[in-house]
Amino acid sequence: MENKKVRVxxxxxPTGGLHLGGVRTVLFNYLFAKQNNGSFIVRIEDxxxxxxxxxxxxxxxxxxxxxGLIPDESPVNGGPFAPYxxxxxxxIYKSYALELIxxxxxxxxxxxxxxxxEKRKTIPNFQYNHQTRKQCINSLSLSxxxxxxxxxxxVPYVIRIKMPEHETVTCNDMIRGTVTFDTGLTDDKxxxxxxxxxxxxxxxxxxxxxxxxxxxxxxxxxxxxxxIHILLWKYLFGLDKMPQWAHLPLxxxxxxxxxxxxxxxxxxxxxxxxxxxTDPSTGNTTTGFKExxxxxxxxxxxxxxxxxxNGSEQEIFSLxxxxxxxxxxxxxKGGARFDYEKAKWFNHSWLQQLPVQHYADKVKPxxxxxxIHINNDNYLHQVMDLVKERCQLLPDFVxxxxxxxxxxxxxxxxAINGKWNAAKQQFFVELIRNLELATSWDAENLEKDFKxxxxxxxxxxxxxxLPFRIMLVGGKFGPHVFDIAAAIGQAATIHRIKHTLQLLS
RNA sequence: GGAGCGUUGGUCAAGGGGUUAAGACGCAUCCCUUUCACGGAUGAAUCACGGGUUCGAUUCCCGUACGCUCUACCA
Numbered sequence: 001m002e003n004k005k006v007r008v009x010x011x012x013x014p015t016g017g018l019h020l021g022g023v024r025t026v027l028f029n030y031l032f033a034k035q036n037n038g039s040f041i042v043r044i045e046d047x048x049x050x051x052x053x054x055x056x057x058x059x060x061x062x063x064x065x066x067x068g069l070i071p072d073e074s075p076v077n078g079g080p081f082a083p084y085x086x087x088x089x090x091x092i093y094k095s096y097a098l099e100l101i102x103x104x105x106x107x108x109x110x111x112x113x114x115x116x117x118e119k120r121k122t123i124p125n126f127q128y129n130h131q132t133r134k135q136c137i138n139s140l141s142l143s144x145x146x147x148x149x150x151x152x153x154x155v156p157y158v159i160r161i162k163m164p165e166h167e168t169v170t171c172n173d174m175i176r177g178t179v180t181f182d183t184g185l186t187d188d189k190x191x192x193x194x195x196x197x198x199x200x201x202x203x204x205x206x207x208x209x210x211x212x213x214x215x216x217x218x219x220x221x222x223x224x225x226x227x228i229h230i231l232l233w234k235y236l237f238g239l240d241k242m243p244q245w246a247h248l249p250l251x252x253x254x255x256x257x258x259x260x261x262x263x264x265x266x267x268x269x270x271x272x273x274x275x276x277x278t279d280p281s282t283g284n285t286t287t288g289f290k291e292x293x294x295x296x297x298x299x300x301x302x303x304x305x306x307x308x309x310n311g312s313e314q315e316i317f318s319l320x321x322x323x324x325x326x327x328x329x330x331x332x333k334g335g336a337r338f339d340y341e342k343a344k345w346f347n348h349s350w351l352q353q354l355p356v357q358h359y360a361d362k363v364k365p366x367x368x369x370x371x372i373h374i375n376n377d378n379y380l381h382q383v384m385d386l387v388k389e390r391c392q393l394l395p396d397f398v399x400x401x402x403x404x405x406x407x408x409x410x411x412x413x414x415a416i417n418g419k420w421n422a423a424k425q426q427f428f429v430e431l432i433r434n435l436e437l438a439t440s441w442d443a444e445n446l447e448k449d450f451k452x453x454x455x456x457x458x459x460x461x462x463x464x465x466l467p468f469r470i471m472l473v474g475g476k477f478g479p480h481v482f483d484i485a486a487a488i489g490q491a492a493t494i495h496r497i498k499h500t501l502q503l504l505s
Numbered sequence: 506g507g508a509g510c511g512u513u514g515g516u517c518a519a520g521g522g523g524u525u526a527a528g529a530c531g532c533a534u535c536c537c538u539u540u541c542a543c544g545g546a547u548g549a550a551u552c553a554c555g556g557g558u559u560c561g562a563u564u565c566c567c568g569u570a571c572g573c574u575c576u577a578c579c580a
Contacts, residue, residue, distance in 0.1 A: 013580050158578050185508055193578040200580050224575040313528050339516045342530045390542040462539035477541040
């Protein structure tokens, strides 16, 4: 075990959008693999045909791509243990299920779903377990002849694990330490379904073995079924080959109780999925962090800090730094509530520390959507540098800087009107004249001249700055006025002053 | 109902037998800035509760409460 190559896997079901918690599971898998020169595998767990959703698999890979968490082996880029889709591995599982029956650790069960439904209805807290299996229709209650007969007649059956009546199973979890279970308390889970597909329980064990997985990370919701998996490992491959388990804490909703769901995002107005997900059956789109204007660096960083930290005060980590710093021992045991405000703060921080060139192409589409065409990248970069500190999300660049590219649509004249007078009017009329004569055009000289003029008119510069700002940007926001004037240029500056003067008269 | 897991400010959290119980987000007030933002400052926790062990417990042990997860031919 000690010298075994590190191989980890993320095993999603392609049934819909990729949830925050899912991405975090990917991230922890990825960090651990990269830190140990191991491999990160993505295996698609599509054993439930009834839940198959077209496009969901491709969508998952798109999300991983966006996050920069690229698998070493997967259905799309292949690998030595292909196929990586469980539906394509269907024949493999049955032999293991039969092996379990042979060894006496599993049995055929012929109860129909309706019969089980009936039992659950009539018997309170019905469990298919060591106490009740004799009253059910299976190879334990039937005679060997009857079983053979049914099998020969192609009566549908499932294969169930025969949980020991009373045995203690311990799970050595890397996060939680030793967790013990009494096998008698778990029911005889179905291992192989009537359609010949394995359930998660069988598939995960078989594939983790076949794919030589060394460490298995998964959500805490799987902890209660760990004894089934451990027993299966013991029966089939030996405990010494079993991967080390790590059950990750859950991500909880910001308010109320329970784990974070897609619904919470819709209710509270924030994304829960990594990227936009459109349900093919309804056509409804659920927004993702990407489309909402998050940088992948920030998204990944934020996720890492939900349930883990390295003990220092550092909160901003690049993926490379995360790989260096990550440690399973420092993963929390308790669930963490998701805080969208903090998520935005991470994005803001990344917007500041990354050069704008790095993400300028990502903000362009938002400008396009607003009808603003960017034809000068240098100018865009210059503007972005001016406004980035007041942006949290990518679309904020549009609201914060549209006036750099076009004349403001609305001028908040009400903000000027109250204190407007003839003297100020006079000042701006003369300002226009001066600006028209200006030979140089930079923020510093603009400001100097403006203040000198104000002094000559016996006006305080402060009283004039706000009107000037309103003229140029349309409202009370934005960077320093003279930086704006310098950036938009002589003609636009003069035009905007004139325009507002007209509105005021 | 049962089993498992968890519980440090509103949130993320550091810490760990003796401390003024870090820091971040958010919030409030103030400073800077005659815009917005950034930046800076200040403020807010009887460490879920009750018993032990101990000279001393938020830290160790046991209970209780509360919360979460699971309890499908779903993963």
